[in-house]
Amino acid sequence: MSEGVATFEAPLTQGFGYGIILGLGFAFALLMIFITWALKRYQNEVQTSEMFSTAGRSVKSGLVAAAVVSSWTWAATLLQSSAVAYNYGISGPFYYASGATVQILLFATIAIELKRRAPNAHTFLEVIRARYGTTVHVVFIVFCLMTNVLVTAMLLTGGSAVMTSLTGVPTAAACFLLPIGVVLYTLFGGIKATFITDYMHTVVILVVIFLFAFSAYATNAELGSPGKVYDALVAAAKAHPVEGNAEGSYLTMRSKEGGIFWIINLIGNFGTVFLDNGYYNKAIAASPVHAFPGYVIGGLCWFAIPWLCATTMGISALALEGSQRMSSGDVTAGLVLPFAAVRLLGYSGAVATTLMIFMAVTSAFSAQLIAVSSIVTYDIYQAYIDPAAKGKRLVWVSHMACIVYAIIMAGFATGLYYAGIGMGYLYLLMGVIISSAVFPGAMTLLWKGQNWIAAAASPPLGLAVSLIAWLVTAKKEYGTLTVETTGSNYPMLAGNVAALLSPVIFVPIFTFVFGSQNYDYESMRAIRKVDDTDVAAAAHIDLELVPGEGTGPSATESEEETRKLNRAAFYSRSLTIFMTLALMILWPIPMYGSSYVFSKKFFTGWVVVGIIWLFCTLFGVVLFPLYEGRASIVRVVRMMSLDLMGRKPTVYRAHKADGAQASGIATPAEKIGEEDKGALEASA
Numbered sequence: 012m013s014e015g016v017a018t019f020e021a022p023l024t025q026g027f028g029y030g031i032i033l034g035l036g037f038a039f040a041l042l043m044i045f046i047t048w049a050l051k052r053y054q055n056e057v058q059t060s061e062m063f064s065t066a067g068r069s070v071k072s073g074l075v076a077a078a079v080v081s082s083w084t085w086a087a088t089l090l091q092s093s094a095v096a097y098n099y100g101i102s103g104p105f106y107y108a109s110g111a112t113v114q115i116l117l118f119a120t121i122a123i124e125l126k127r128r129a130p131n132a133h134t135f136l137e138v139i140r141a142r143y144g145t146t147v148h149v150v151f152i153v154f155c156l157m158t159n160v161l162v163t164a165m166l167l168t169g170g171s172a173v174m175t176s177l178t179g180v181p182t183a184a185a186c187f188l189l190p191i192g193v194v195l196y197t198l199f200g201g202i203k204a205t206f207i208t209d210y211m212h213t214v215v216i217l218v219v220i221f222l223f224a225f226s227a228y229a230t231n232a233e234l235g236s237p238g239k240v241y242d243a244l245v246a247a248a249k250a251h252p253v254e255g256n257a258e259g260s261y262l263t264m265r266s267k268e269g270g271i272f273w274i275i276n277l278i279g280n281f282g283t284v285f286l287d288n289g290y291y292n293k294a295i296a297a298s299p300v301h302a303f304p305g306y307v308i309g310g311l312c313w314f315a316i317p318w319l320c321a322t323t324m325g326i327s328a329l330a331l332e333g334s335q336r337m338s339s340g341d342v343t344a345g346l347v348l349p350f351a352a353v354r355l356l357g358y359s360g361a362v363a364t365t366l367m368i369f370m371a372v373t374s375a376f377s378a379q380l381i382a383v384s385s386i387v388t389y390d391i392y393q394a395y396i397d398p399a400a401k402g403k404r405l406v407w408v409s410h411m412a413c414i415v416y417a418i419i420m421a422g423f424a425t426g427l428y429y430a431g432i433g434m435g436y437l438y439l440l441m442g443v444i445i446s447s448a449v450f451p452g453a454m455t456l457l458w459k460g461q462n463w464i465a466a467a468a469s470p471p472l473g474l475a476v477s478l479i480a481w482l483v484t485a486k487k488e489y490g491t492l493t494v495e496t497t498g499s500n501y502p503m504l505a506g507n508v509a510a511l512l513s514p515v516i517f518v519p520i521f522t523f524v525f526g527s528q529n530y531d532y533e534s535m536r537a538i539r540k541v542d543d544t545d546v547a548a549a550a551h552i553d554l555e556l557v558p559g560e561g562t563g564p565s566a567t568e569s570e571e572e573t574r575k576l577n578r579a580a581f582y583s584r585s586l587t588i589f590m591t592l593a594l595m596i597l598w599p600i601p602m603y604g605s606s607y608v609f610s611k612k613f614f615t616g617w618v619v620v621g622i623i624w625l626f627c628t629l630f631g632v633v634l635f636p637l638y639e640g641r642a643s644i645v646r647v648v649r650m651m652s653l654d655l656m657g658r659k660p661t662v663y664r665a666h667k668a669d670g671a672q673a674s675g676i677a678t679p680a681e682k683i684g685e686e687d688k689g690a691l692e693a694s695a
């Protein structure tokens with residue numbers, strides 16, 4: 012390493028690294044076995060194929076929000092956001108957070124449409140197939156799988172780079188070992204159980220961000236207050252002013268490169284939300300009226316995670332690095348956050364970072380596994396290989412898909428590492444590769460006129476245009492195509508913009524040329540659930556008792572449901588338009604346009620808002636789900652107590668008319684015998 016470049020020795024031992032990767036992985040697998048057993052015993056939740064992929068379509072908004080937050084919190088959310096803070100200053104965290112929140116808010120609208128138009132679907136791709144048939148289905152399978160591959164590759168490249176830098180575990184070993192625990196616990200738990208472990212992962216991530224923020228802004232010996240951090244940033248800008256930033260300052264939203272990153276970020280994340288089956292899975296798993304609030308709460312809560320994390324860690328790295336700057340390779344690999352953590356908190360910072368990144372990687376990875384396995388199961392196996400397959404066979408296929416996908420991705424991420432491609436590069440690239448399918452995909456649910464040829468041809472044509480725009484810009488700007496030149500902001504900007512916008516031209520042209528479809532959405536409504544009788548029989552449980560497997564709502568209940576969904580659709584559109592305007596225009600544009608450089612007071616206020624917002628996140632995705640699920644929690648605990656006392660409670664499914672929620676599926680209530688009631692009262 013040349014002089015002036017910061018390096019840091021791995022502060023933790025390899026043993027610690029392997030302990031976290033394998034030990035925690037297995038611990039979660041054991042926990043999952045217990046949760047799955049408890050859900051089956053006390054909630055009748057047998058792991059049918061419907062339960063594995065849809066959680067019985069009964070999850071409430073708090074848990075949906077927590078799951079959205081945890082699966083949208085990638086390694087990049089913590090690492091890449093800190094990298095852009097390090098590169099562009101205070102604007103980077105905002106551009107990262109806002110550029111990836113609006114898609115979740117907008118997705119709430121898509122979630123409502125999906126629930127309204129295809130209430131029995133398992134995947135978004137099933138919906139595509141129902142509307143357009145095989146050709147478009149195959150095109151979208153390819154784009155959706157490319158999305159999962161890119162996201163998983165970012166998780167593994169980012170996660171393994173951090174493990175190597177902090178513990179010395181070889182990167183290739185980390186790529187292969189990180190998936191083991193998560194595959195195990197996803198296999199045991201399916202989507203419902205991963206909702207529960209995701210929740211725990213989110214708690215750990217939030218606690219660690221608070222730890223970092225309080226250290227940097229309150230307790231650290233060198234920093235310890237927003238004022239001192241501010242002074243350090245002013246000094247850093249004097250030593251190395253930021254090209255393209257107002258006054259070269261790190262303390263301004265007027266950042267040319269930050270702005271370019273914002274657009275790239277926005278476009279890429281449209282792809283990774285709208286084409287990641289995982290987000291449709293969560294909408295499908297939500298009870299119908301909970302899908303919308305779940306996504307809105309999830310999106311708003313998520314915003315604070317990259318915003319405060321990067322406003323703390325990217326900024327602390329700048330404030331604490333002294334004259335030794337980080338190499339651009341290390342920044343792209345995602346090492347700004349671990350670097351700052353070690354400078355801020357030494358050994359404990361390294362431990363906290365290792366834990367946090369492990370949690371972020373595994374919870375997002377499990378969502379990717381469920382997404383890919385449901386595509387393989389329902390869109391490939393059941394659609395084209397064995398349409399008559401029943402539940403047991405489909406569960407087996409789901410499990411195999413998880414295992415095979417994890418092995419392939421471990422190999423792929425290792426290959427990327429040896430090719431010198433890090434998480435930061437993939438993050439900028441993702442939109443170039445996938446975003447041409449966003450517009451035709453969304454129009455499938457939103458526009459009845461879209462012609463099937465437009466839906467089939469626009470994504471590959473858009474991909475061709477985006478690849479050309481990306482590579483030609485790199486060649487023109489730098490004269491050569493290398494990882495460094497193709498990974499720069501301008502080529503990535505050209506490729507991303509071409510990917511998202513070219514289909515906006517192709518789709519209307521093809522639809523005009525080949526004729527408008529005037530689709531009536533009936534084939535989407537006709538999608539049916541899987542026959543899980545064999546799995547329920549093997550578990551000796553009446554299929555009707557398994558959540559999501561009943562005969563469905565009565566006509567009156569359906570009408571009530573539709574009325575609620577229509578009302579939710581209205582609120583969803585109004586709120587998402589307002590929040591999108593706020594995050595995209597009202598807040599950032601005046602600050603960008605005025606070239607304002609933060610005063611010390613303003614910076615302090617900015618940090619305080621970040622901390623308060625993270626407290627709101629804590630409330631929204633940690634306390635609210637507990638409050639919402641209190642009846643089930645109390646019931647399960649009571650039933651466990653009965654079990655421990657040797658009195659087995661009988662369980663029955665509450666009928667909706669019993670006063671349970673009119674929408675979605677009510678949680679089962681237990682029927683306690685008089686004798687058991689007495690025992691309970693006695694023990695109370």
Ligand SMILES: NC(N)=O
Binds near residue numbers: 083085088280
């Ligand atoms: N999920 C993201 N884009 O951090």
